[in-house]
Structures are given as structure tokens and as C-alpha cells.
Amino acid sequence: MLLYVGLPVMWDLHDSDRDGWATDFADILTSQRNVVIAISVFVARQVHWQFGVRIPTLRPLGLHALAMHVPLRNSSVLVSRFGTSGGFSECMFDKFAEVNRHWFPLHFIQMEAILFEEHLAFTGDDELENAKTWQEHTSEIKVPHMPYNKLASHRAVVCMPYDTSIFLFNEFYSTNMPVLVPRDLWRWLIGPVTSPMMEYRHWTAEALESDVSVGLGPIPGSSPFYASVHRPMAVEQALEWSVYSDWAMLPHLIYFDGVPDLFLKLLDTDILHAASIKMKVFNDEELVLAVENWRKVANRLVYAAQEAAYPEAARQRMAHPNTTPSGKQGAQRAA
Numbered sequence: 001m002l003l004y005v006g007l008p009v010m011w012d013l014h015d016s017d018r019d020g021w022a023t024d025f026a027d028i029l030t031s032q033r034n035v036v037i038a039i040s041v042f043v044a045r046q047v048h049w050q051f052g053v054r055i056p057t058l059r060p061l062g063l064h065a066l067a068m069h070v071p072l073r074n075s076s077v078l079v080s081r082f083g084t085s086g087g088f089s090e091c092m093f094d095k096f097a098e099v100n101r102h103w104f105p106l107h108f109i110q111m112e113a114i115l116f117e118e119h120l121a122f123t124g125d126d127e128l129e130n131a132k133t134w135q136e137h138t139s140e141i142k143v144p145h146m147p148y149n150k151l152a153s154h155r156a157v158v159c160m161p162y163d164t165s166i167f168l169f170n171e172f173y174s175t176n177m178p179v180l181v182p183r184d185l186w187r188w189l190i191g192p193v194t195s196p197m198m199e200y201r202h203w204t205a206e207a208l209e210s211d212v213s214v215g216l217g218p219i220p221g222s223s224p225f226y227a228s229v230h231r232p233m234a235v236e237q238a239l240e241w242s243v244y245s246d247w248a249m250l251p252h253l254i255y256f257d258g259v260p261d262l263f264l265k266l267l268d269t270d271i272l273h274a275a276s277i278k279m280k281v282f283n284d285e286e287l288v289l290a291v292e293n294w295r296k297v298a299n300r301l302v303y304a305a306q307e308a309a310y311p312e313a314a315r316q317r318m319a320h321p322n323t324t325p326s327g328k329q330g331a332q333r334a335a
Contacts, residue, residue: 006039008198033304040165062174067148069177078154119143163191164245183255186242199225252278
């Protein structure tokens with residue numbers, strides 16, 4: 001079985017089912033017949049903290065976007081989905097731009113506006129969920145199609161992170177589009193992956209010291225479940241864990257310290273162009289590595305399926321690892 005972990009292990013479980021599921025998941029983690037992979041380094045370390053077992057990471061590449069950054073709308077800056085601030089910070093950019101129009105010629109466009117207008121144009125409708133304009137739409141705008149080429153045609157995209165891993169971010173990144181994010185990431189990373197409601201540990205200190213984590217490296221010190229929108233944030237934990245988010249792990253992002261710094265970096269074409277070129281090189285290298293790693297995963301699953309189908313042959317191979325299928329020793333066959 002292949003398990004690709006992106007949400008907390010205890011997601012959508014009743015409290016009464018947690019212990020049983022944790023036991024099953026621990027068996028899945030340690031079984032030779034399964035492959036468990038995390039969507040991000042953050043999630044991999046979270047599983048390590050919960051179960052004492054390290055798992056590899058293979059991030060989503062977002063290749064389905066089938067778009068490349070071509071800044072035809074070079075005076076327009078895309079602002080990604082509303083998140084932690086509920087849209088306040090995103091709308092604040094427009095106000096700063098208005099009062100600094102004498103030296104800041106760029107303008108911001110909200111992604112929600114593009115999705116709303118594209119959906120109406122595509123369907124021929126005159127409203128979406130009883131809203132005639134995107135400003136009237138008070139919930140997250142979800143449409144069955146994404147205009148990736150149009151999104152990637154803007155000068156750059158500003159993202160205010162609202163979770164440790166956001167698939168949309170990987171889609172932007174795959175287009176080599178310059179991505180600008182606030183430097184103080186820890187303030188923004190509040191989502192399902194960090195929710196204290198998801199907190200659960202399956203091991204005891206005694207079990208951990210005996211055999212669970214032999215050779216697997218140190219367990220992360222603090223809990224990754226440090227914040228939700230309904231309770232105060234554990235700041236020290238947020239600082240410790242934010243460095244493992246996609247927003248910190250992926251290279252060539254452009255970090256800004258406040259709105260004035262953001263405006264200056266958006267005007268610097270050298271910074272934007274250099275980031276885009278480096279992202280292109282990194283994405284090409286990542287694609288080669290990803291293909292090789294997924295090939296290894298496929299081979300591992302095929303081997304596990306063969307082990308399950310022919311258990312006696314598997315036991316024979318384990319008892320005589322140098323024996324070929326014909327029964328002769330590998331060294332003799334080579335001779």
C-alpha cells in the first residue's frame with residue numbers, strides 16, 4: 001500500500017477511534033509491505049513526533065498547471081487566496097498602493113477576482129452563489145477550472161501563508177513565477193496541520209528508548225500542534241516548526257519585511273528575474289529527482305506485492321539471500 005500523507009494523521013476521526021487507528025497506522029509505518037511518504041518536511045517531522053518513525057518526503061510538483069511565467073501583465077501583481085488574516089492584509093496592499101501612487105506604479109489584483117470573473121465568462125452565468133461581484137462573495141471561491149496561464153501572466157504573486165503546505169503554492173512555484181512571502185512566517189502558519197485538536201502521540205518514553213527509534217535520529221522536541229484560530233498561539237513552538245514548512249524549505253522565494261519592503265522588491269526587476277531563473281533550474285532538477293524517486297517507490301510496491309503473493313518464496317529468499325531463482329548460488333552462476 002502507498003500512503004501519501006498530507007493532512008494530520010488524526011484528521012476526521014472520532015476520539016473513540018483514535019487509539020485503534022493509531023495502532024493500525026503504526027503497523028503501516030513499520031510494515032515492509034507499505035510505503036508511507038509525506039507531502040512536506042513539516043508533515044514528515046510531525047509523523048516522527050507522533051509515532052517515533054521517520055518517513056521520506058516527496059513534495060507535489062504542480063505540473064498539471066501546464067503554465068509558465070510570462071509576465072504579459074507586468075504592471076499587475078497577483079495576490080493569492082485569503083487566509084489567516086481573513087483578507088485584511090491582502091486588501092491593505094491596495095490602500096498602501098493608493099497613497100503611494102506617485103512613486104509606486106504597480107497595482108494589485110486579488111486571485112478571487114480573477115476566479116470569479118473567469119467562472120462567469122466560462123459558464124455564461126451572471127452570478128456565482130448569489131453574488132454578482134467577487135466582493136459580494138463572502139466565502140472561499142471554488143471553481144471547477146483554474147486559469148493557470150492567466151495567473152502566471154502577472155509580474156509576481158504575493159502569498160500570505162495560511163497553512164504549512166498549500167497546494168496552490170506548489171502550482172505557482174511550478175510556473176517559475178516569483179513568489180513573495182512575509183519573512184515572519186511563524187505568524188501566519190495556522191491551519192489544520194497545526195491544530196491542537198489533531199495532537200496525539202502513540203509511543204511512551206520507555207518504548208522509545210527501547211527500540212522504536214533505533215537509528216532514526218532525534219525526535220523533534222516540541223509539539224507541532226501549536227495553534228488554531230480559536231486559541232492563542234504557542235509562539236516558541238511556532239518559531240521552531242515554521243522552518244520546516246514549504247515556505248521556508250523551498251529555495252528562491254523572495255521574503256519581505258513589511259509593505260514598504262514589499263513594494264521596493266516588486267519594483268526591482270533584477271530580483272524578480274533572478275528568482276524566476278533560479279526557480280526554473282531548481283524545478284528542472286527536482287523533476288529528474290522526483291521521477292527517479294517515484295520509480296523507486298513503484299519498484300518497492302511491486303516487490304511488496306510479490307512478497308504478499310508468494311510468501312514461501314519470500315521466506316526462502318530471506319533465508320538464502322544469495323540464491324538465484326534457479327536454485328544455484330549467485331557466485332556459481334556468475335562463474
